[in-house]
Amino acid sequence: MNSGLLYIVATPIGNLEDITLRAIRVLKEVDFILCEDTRVTAKLLSRYEIRKPLISYHHHSKNEKSEKIIEDILQEKNAALVTDAGTPGISDPGNSLVAMAIKKGVRVVPIAGVSALTCLISVCGLDMQKFIFLGFPPHKKGRETFFREVALSIRPVVFYESPHRILKNLELLYSLEPQKKIVIGRELTKLFEEIVHGEIFQVIEYFKKNPSKIKGEFVVLAY
Numbered sequence: 001m002n003s004g005l006l007y008i009v010a011t012p013i014g015n016l017e018d019i020t021l022r023a024i025r026v027l028k029e030v031d032f033i034l035c036e037d038t039r040v041t042a043k044l045l046s047r048y049e050i051r052k053p054l055i056s057y058h059h060h061s062k063n064e065k066s067e068k069i070i071e072d073i074l075q076e077k078n079a080a081l082v083t084d085a086g087t088p089g090i091s092d093p094g095n096s097l098v099a100m101a102i103k104k105g106v107r108v109v110p111i112a113g114v115s116a117l118t119c120l121i122s123v124c125g126l127d128m129q130k131f132i133f134l135g136f137p138p139h140k141k142g143r144e145t146f147f148r149e150v151a152l153s154i155r156p157v158v159f160y161e162s163p164h165r166i167l168k169n170l171e172l173l174y175s176l177e178p179q180k181k182i183v184i185g186r187e188l189t190k191l192f193e194e195i196v197h198g199e200i201f202q203v204i205e206y207f208k209k210n211p212s213k214i215k216g217e218f219v220v221l222a223y
Contacts, residue, residue, distance in 0.1 A: 004031070004073040006101045007080040008094065010087040010113025013217075014190035016047050018114045024048050026111055031077040034069065036093065040084045057081065059093045066097050070104050080111075087115045091135040091160055117158060120185035120219040123195055131156040131221075137169055144172065151177035156223040163214045167207055173222065174200045185219040192216075 007026050012018040027033060027050050034057035035041035041054060057065070073079050081088050081097065088094035101108050121128045132155050137146045150157045150173055161169060173180060182203045184196040194213065196203055200222075207214055 002076055003106050004076045004078040006073055006106050006108045007111055008088050008108060009080045009082045009111040011044060011082045011085060013085040013114050013116050013188060016044060018189055020113050023111050023113055027080055030080045032079055034079060034081045036084045041082055057093065066100050070100050070106060073106050074104065087113060090115055090117060116188055116219045119188045120221055124183045124221055126156060126223060128156060131158060134159045136160045147173050147176055150222050156221055158221050161218040161220055163216060166214060166218050167204065170200060170204050174204060180222050183221040187216040
């Protein structure tokens, strides 16, 4: 018996037009779609008139759920994994499901698309042939160790940050290495998209003077 396929589908990070024709076709053809938040994915599917069963799949999904999903795929059903925004597996759930699929002999097919990481890199104006990506900083334990690694790196470092912690963590990085320069992508691909360049203290001051801009997801590049 042939197995079905598990498609890893990148979705828009803000602008719903940032989806590939291939992604739309795959989402229309699969038997079911795995998603972080069914409400978020439903909005995207509605835009493109896609009607498929949605199954909630996120960081807290238990191993038994993953096993059931893989079992369905082994019964010749095709599935697509999406996250709320961006490419699954990049600071998003999905890695464990992919690992299980590979172990069970299921073919995993990437459907390439947008990522906040590559969006910022493409407009930073720096030589990014070599860089380090660290995902989201820890909330508490390991936070200072995380930023010490950023401070000491000889390569550009990219990480994600939330609006609730962006200033606090930039100030921590400044205390560890005040000579760092920063590029920040805010609300990428959305109506109020903004790219901010400058010395780290300049960026901190900019957001302190413009607190209304501390919203949405941030991508930070330190170099």
